[in-house]
Amino acid sequence: ELKVEQNPLFLSMQEGKNYTIYCNYSTTSDRLYWYRQDPGKSLESLFVLLSNGAVKQEGRLMASLDTKARLSTLHITAAVHDLSATYFCASRNFGNEKLTFGTGTRLTIIP
């Protein structure tokens, strides 16, 4: 059964710094998703990664996928306060119907 783990669970960082959130999954997967959730809100899609080596960037966020290592990363560059949120990764194997989420990383950007 597919399991998805994220680390760290909590991350407090200063504005302007760089950091990476890690997402490990337990079985072969070729579909990896990143979402953002603001307090009291629903989930907003950030990235869809569909192949080994896939890299996508939007503003200060960049996501990558290494299917051989079963690892995806979400890199934050020069963090700003607006990026404070909880970030989730999720995976779904083609042919496996379940969309499984990681535990989430609560990111707080300190001025």
Place this chain on the structure above:
Amino acid sequence: NAGVTQTPKFRILKIGQSMTLQCTQDMNHNYMYWYRQDPGMGLKLIYYSVGAGITDKGEVPNGYNVSRSTTEDFPLRLELAAPSQTSVYFCASQKRAGNTEAFFGQGTRLTVV
């Protein structure tokens, strides 16, 4: 397009009462999911469906039931509400191929007292 619509947004139930959380999507997605999110926690899969007439259990199905009579609708039924079911419930839908993201509704905040 409206996307994924959930109703109601908020509800307070007494222990032992029943209710149905509604979810409808207008994107012709085959796959639909129900998750619950407890305060400060991640998403746990309750039930999912890969198409009309087909449903299956997720990680935490006890105390819930679902049906999928049409592609658009995927209601979640709570038969005998318990305080442990106090949570925020999210419905999501996705294309069969999974090559685009799953879309989420705005959530239903349920309190059982």
